Amino acid sequence: MFNFGFLWLALSIGSEITGTSMIKKTHGFSKPGPSLLVIGAYALCYFALTRAMSTIPVGVAYSLWCGFGIVGVTVCSMILYRQKPDLPAIIAMLLIISGGIVMNMFSGT
Template sequence: MFNIGFLWLALSIGSEITGTSMIKKTNGFRNPAPSVLVISAYCICYFALTKAMGYIPVGIAYSLWCGFGIVGVTIVSMILYKQKPDLPAIFSMGLIISGGIIMNMFSQM
């Protein structure tokens, strides 16, 4: 059965990744365009997360939001800022993704 909460959660995660990834470009919020993008992305992020938690248990929604946000920001930072995760970082992200999948599939929360 389809749960619309996961669409809200996907929007929340995507906007959180956008906002977090652009913080570096704000130059301490002195650069207006990226600053507006960051603030807007976080507003959308928390609005959508609030909506998602109306359909998904808080523990599951928050763990997926955190986990996939971490992985997403890492991937975007590799593209935008040419940052390269080392082996422990890659291993840790694999654990985060695995934990999110396991919690979502098997948790009875």
């Protein structure tokens, strides 16, 4: 049976990436449009995360949320702000992704 918690988790991760990536565009929350987007994205993020945690163990959900959020924000910062991670950062993100895959495939929790 399909666990819809992972859809909630994906929505949570996506909205967290959106909110975090847009913080720089708020200019200290002085621009209303980007500021409302950040606030709305974080509200959706935490709502979806609570829904995900109703069916996914807290440790699994939170670690995937953190890990894929880090990678997603880094990718968005490369696109939006032309920031380039160095080699150690790229290696660390590959380890994060690998950890998420291993956790999903082999964890019994």
